[in-house]
Amino acid sequence: MTSLPAPPAPTPAPLPALTSSRVTAVPLPRVVPLSFHRLARVDGRSRWWRPLLVLLVASTGYVVLGLAALLALVLFDAAAGTSLGDRAVATSTTDAFTFGTGFVLIALMMPALLLALRLVGARPLGLIFSVTGRLRWGWAGAALGRVVVVLVVSLSINLFALGPLTGEPAVLAPRPGAVAFLLLAVLVVPLQAAAEELVFRGWAMQAVGTWLRHPLFAVLLPLPVFVLGHDYDVWGQLEVAVFGFAAGWLAWRTGGLEAPIALHVANNALITVLVALGYADPDATQGSPVSLAISSVTLLVVVVWLVRSFDARGLARTRVTPAPLAAPAPPTTVTAR
Numbered sequence: 001m002t003s004l005p006a007p008p009a010p011t012p013a014p015l016p017a018l019t020s021s022r023v024t025a026v027p028l029p030r031v032v033p034l035s036f037h038r039l040a041r042v043d044g045r046s047r048w049w050r051p052l053l054v055l056l057v058a059s060t061g062y063v064v065l066g067l068a069a070l071l072a073l074v075l076f077d078a079a080a081g082t083s084l085g086d087r088a089v090a091t092s093t094t095d096a097f098t099f100g101t102g103f104v105l106i107a108l109m110m111p112a113l114l115l116a117l118r119l120v121g122a123r124p125l126g127l128i129f130s131v132t133g134r135l136r137w138g139w140a141g142a143a144l145g146r147v148v149v150v151l152v153v154s155l156s157i158n159l160f161a162l163g164p165l166t167g168e169p170a171v172l173a174p175r176p177g178a179v180a181f182l183l184l185a186v187l188v189v190p191l192q193a194a195a196e197e198l199v200f201r202g203w204a205m206q207a208v209g210t211w212l213r214h215p216l217f218a219v220l221l222p223l224p225v226f227v228l229g230h231d232y233d234v235w236g237q238l239e240v241a242v243f244g245f246a247a248g249w250l251a252w253r254t255g256g257l258e259a260p261i262a263l264h265v266a267n268n269a270l271i272t273v274l275v276a277l278g279y280a281d282p283d284a285t286q287g288s289p290v291s292l293a294i295s296s297v298t299l300l301v302v303v304v305w306l307v308r309s310f311d312a313r314g315l316a317r318t319r320v321t322p323a324p325l326a327a328p329a330p331p332t333t334v335t336a337r
Contacts, residue, residue: 033318036131036255037209037218042321045122051207058109058116058203065108093282096180099275103184103192110195113203128202130256131319139254139315143262146305151266154298159279162290173278181276185269193264194257200226200244201251201260219248235287239295243267246299254310255317263302 040046073085088101117125126133159170175181204222212218226244227237247260274280 031320031322033320034131035209035215035318036252037205037215038213039127039131039319040123040206040210042123042127042319046210047122048211050120050122051203051210053120054113054116054203055207057120058113061112061115062109065112066105069105069108094175096177096184099181099272099282100184100188103188107188107191107195109199110191113195113198117203127319128198128206128257130258131316132256133319136256136258136315139256139310139313140258140262142309142313143259143306144266146309147262147266147302148270150298150302150305151270154294154301155270155274158291158294162294170279174276175278178276178278181272185272185276189269189272190265193268194261196226197247197251197257197261197264201248202257205248205251215252219245219252222248232285233287235289235292236285237287239287239292242292242296242299246303250303250306253307253317255315255319259306259310263306 034042040051070085070088073088077083077085084097087095087097090098093099093102114125114128117128124133129135163170200222204225205218208218208221209215223241223244227240230237230240232240243263247263250259250263251257271280275282
């Protein structure tokens, strides 16, 4: 039998020439944690001039609100034949109405600022309160309770232990209008203290954070204005400076205004109660090295306790926000040979 020749192997079709392929690097999205003082930059629409515009609008609104309040007093006096307007602008604050008028005028800074932020602020309004975009009421209440405990102990030691040693024993002597002062401590002082914190530890810290990254700038730069707003001697102003530094550091360290507001409310409310009971003079402007030392130690205890309590609760200190993507890199060409 004759064998047939094997069929020829098929010739593979030539492959198409591989000239080039394009590989483009795509940047992965990143997230950046922003501290409280940097929250004005959260949405990428921050501009160097925007905090100044907020300040201008808020200042205008505050002047309008203040004049409207005083005009209302004048009109009330004219209709009722009273002298509330004269009492409101009196220099002595031993009168409860004069004392309260000053606090009400300070409290008006809050609606003026919040309205300005709503009108011309770029970020969500709630970020003025904390990194979560709201006031954390549970934490605020816990902070207030702790601050009250420390301040009551400190004031008791100062009045009833150190006072007799320095020849100034504490004597209970409720002043006229004591009930009115106590009502102010509950109804007006919290609004006044919250307004100051919104301005100096809220807007001011976040305004500085728009321009400068390090938190110390945000804590320290608003301090001179805050200190000069209090009419005390050098020792008293040093106490105010220590207080302002503690409040600013707490705002940065806890990511919000809850702890600073609690500190400010407790401090001013307790002082108002002491005024009502005759233990404090609302017109006093003198401080002392001893008072400064006691205040500093008290604030240190408050800060340490609040920070430890905050950390134990596991609350947020920063706000995680998407970082802007970098411009895409030019495509890389790979040639196969």
